[in-house]
Amino acid sequence: MKKPDGKIVLLGDMNVGKTSLLQRYMERRFSDTVSTVGGAFYLKQWRSYNISIWDTAGREQFHGLGSMYCRGATAIILTYDVNHPQSLVELEDRFLSLTDTASTDCLFAIVGNKVDLRENGAAESQEKEGCSPGLAGAGCASPKVPKQVQLEDAVALYKKILKYKMLDEKDMPAAEQMCFETSAKSGHNVDLLFETLFDMVVPMILRQRAQGPPQTVDISNYKPPKRTKSGCCA
Numbered sequence: 344m345k346k347p348d349g350k351i352v353l354l355g356d357m358n359v360g361k362t363s364l365l366q367r368y369m370e371r372r373f374s375d376t377v378s379t380v381g382g383a384f385y386l387k388q389w390r391s392y393n394i395s396i397w398d399t400a401g402r403e404q405f406h407g408l409g410s411m412y413c414r415g416a417t418a419i420i421l422t423y424d425v426n427h428p429q430s431l432v433e434l435e436d437r438f439l440s441l442t443d444t445a446s447t448d449c450l451f452a453i454v455g456n457k458v459d460l461r462e463n464g465a466a467e468s469q470e471k472e473g474c475s476p477g478l479a480g481a482g483c484a485s486p487k488v489p490k491q492v493q494l495e496d497a498v499a500l501y502k503k504i505l506k507y508k509m510l511d512e513k514d515m516p517a518a519e520q521m522c523f524e525t526s527a528k529s530g531h532n533v534d535l536l537f538e539t540l541f542d543m544v545v546p547m548i549l550r551q552r553a554q555g556p557p558q559t560v561d562i563s564n565y566k567p568p569k570r571t572k573s574g575c576c577a
């Protein structure tokens with residue numbers, strides 16, 4: 344198989360919806376998932392480039408594999424659940440350090456998934472069912488679930504990440520452009536997320552090509568040192 348031109352990796356706590364987001368984008372569907380074991384990838388052709396998109400396991404027991412999946416990544420999607428503040432905290436505490444193996448000019452997107460479960464969405468569905476907003480538990484089917492993580496929290500994390508990576512904010516895409524709220528269930532913003540990243544990854548691929556292959560040491564002419572009687576090297 345030809346080496347992909349670019350690599351995007353999804354990271355984040357278990358159950359935030361990484362597999363579902365990828366399935367929604369690549370297979371145009373939302374269906375039952377099982378918790379990911381290890382990792383898996385899809386290949387996406389974008390213009391004339393092949394981009395691999397890696398889905399990783401959020402479960403603690405697979406944590407050690409994360410930095411291996413991030414090796415050489417062109418972009419990383421840090422995913423949290425907008426209804427679980429701890430999943431945003433985990434991105435900084437547990438997942439950010441895994442990205443140290445990514446490409447030095449790696450892009451970061453921060454994605455709050457499951458917005459369909461938030462207050463407005465729930466209120467809309469209650470209205471459709473003939474219930475008044477705020478009457479959850481009084482004969483209405485869907486409970487009101489307020490969104491617990493605001494987009495500003497993700498923006499703040501994005502800025503922290505740039506500091507952690509010692510990147511200058513003015514050299515990087517703006518936080519507002521790289522923080523998304525999505526729903527794998529409804530498809531909200533899913534195409535926008537992936538396709539924004541693909542468009543940003545293409546110039547990086549071109550830049551890497553212009554720089555040529557990474558410098559390597561040529562060992563084809565290497566002659567090992569002669570051994571002396573004492574067993575050491577001359």
Ligand SMILES: Nc1nc2c(ncn2[C@@H]2O[C@H](COP(=O)(O)OP(=O)(O)OP(=O)(O)O)[C@@H](O)[C@H]2O)c(=O)[nH]1
Nearest residue numbers: 357358359360361362363376378379401526527528
């Ligand atoms: N309502 C709603 N449910 C979602 C959404 N995305 C995922 N889910 C559900 O959340 C659960 C976990 O989704 P996964 O995609 O398996 O989560 P994951 O991040 O891949 O989890 P791990 O593989 O364990 O790391 C499943 O029951 C999904 O159906 C969404 O946007 N809205």
Ligand SMILES: [Mg+2]
Nearest residue numbers: 361362378379
């Ligand atoms: Mg998964």
